[in-house]
Amino acid sequence: KAGVTQTPRYLIKTRGQQVTLSCSPISGHRSVSWYQQTPGQGLQFLFEYFSETQRNKGNFPGRFSGRQFSNSRSEMNVSTLELGDSALYLCASSLEPPNSPLHFGNGTRLTVT
Amino acid sequence: DQQVKQNSPSLSVQEGRISILNCDYTNSMFDYFLWYKKYPAEGPTFLISISSIKDKNEDGRFTVFLNKSAKHLSLHIVPSQPGDSAVYFCAASASGGTSYGKLTFGQGTILTVHP
Numbered sequence: 001k002a003g004v005t006q007t008p009r010y011l012i013k014t015r016g017q018q019v020t021l022s023c024s025p026i027s028g029h030r031s032v033s034w035y036q037q038t039p040g041q042g043l044q045f046l047f048e049y050f051s052e053t054q055r056n057k058g059n060f061p062g063r064f065s066g067r068q069f070s071n072s073r074s075e076m077n078v079s080t081l082e083l084g085d086s087a088l089y090l091c092a093s094s095l096e097p098p099n100s101p102l103h104f105g106n107g108t109r110l111t112v113t
Numbered sequence: 114d115q116q117v118k119q120n121s122p123s124l125s126v127q128e129g130r131i132s133i134l135n136c137d138y139t140n141s142m143f144d145y146f147l148w149y150k151k152y153p154a155e156g157p158t159f160l161i162s163i164s165s166i167k168d169k170n171e172d173g174r175f176t177v178f179l180n181k182s183a184k185h186l187s188l189h190i191v192p193s194q195p196g197d198s199a200v201y202f203c204a205a206s207a208s209g210g211t212s213y214g215k216l217t218f219g220q221g222t223i224l225t226v227h228p
Contacts, residue, residue: 004156033214042221043157043202048214056213090156094214099145099164099206102216104156 002027004105006091012111018079021108025072025093032074033102034066037088046089049074050096078110086112116140117205119219128228132190136203136219139184143205147216148177148188151200160201161188193226200224 005024013019025032034046045058049068066076072093078085088109092102118137126132134148144165149157163170163177163186170177176189190197200223204216 006156031214043204043216043218045215045217050213056211056215058215092156092214099162099208101147101159101162102214103159104149106154106156 004091004093004103006089006105006108008108009106010109010111012113013081015081015083015112017081018077019081019110021076021089021091021110023074023076023091023093023105025074025091026103029093029095029103030072031094031096031100032068032072033092033094034074034076035090035092035104036060037090037107038086043090046076081112083112086110114139115220116143117203117217117219119201119203119222121222122220123223123225125225125227126193128195128226129192132188132193132197132224132226134188134190134201134203134222134224136186136188137184138186138205138217140205140207140217141184142207142209143217144208145206146177146179146186147204147206148175149202149204150197151202151221157202190224193224195226195228198224198226 031050033048048056068074088107090107092104094100147162148160151157179186200221203219
């Protein structure tokens with residue numbers, strides 16, 4: 001069974017630009033979550049989607065948004081990039097939470113210059 | 114406010130011995146706990162989980178213990194192998210709608226297993 005796939009693996013953007021990251025969950029998983037990992041803050045929850053609906057959201061500004069498609073694939077968008085948005089962005093999928101482990105992809109490394 | 118804490122930034126163990134990684138939490142609403150392993154340039158890999166209705170869960174060389182009264186959990190790896198060298202994250206979640214997809218992670222412990 002294929003794991004969670006994230007594209008692209010690496011991305012370099014300039015401050016003020018916007019970026020879209022893509023995630024394909026494990027087949028059969030309908031819940032997709034996004035996380036940001038930075039050296040200072042660790043792993044921080046961004047949001048969760050299930051059946052194309054955002055069910056939960058972390059404490060990030062509105063510049064961070066996402067969506068989920070009918071095939072459970074998800075995208076995350078960050079607008080008006082700031083230097084502090086440089087991070088590893090991780091997508092995870094699971095069967096119906098809670099009490100179902102999240103399975104993570106290898107992430108997209110975003111660098112904002 | 115760090116609700117999940119891994120107080121040991123690093124742990125060094127000899128191959129074949131036991132590795133014990135510790136984690137403390139403060140939020141009494143947490144009822145599901147997980148351990149992940151992470152190699153550089155890869156995403157976290159799920160290892161083992163435990164529900165708050167249990168105090169122990171085993172999967173091969175990995176055992177997780179939960180002490181709800183102390184709000185403490187630990188991961189035991191026996192025997193430790195050099196391939197276990199990685200960063201280990203403890204994570205927790207609570208039931209309920211506001212917790213969908215949300216895990217609260219500790220800061221991680223770097224485990225080094227020496228041959």
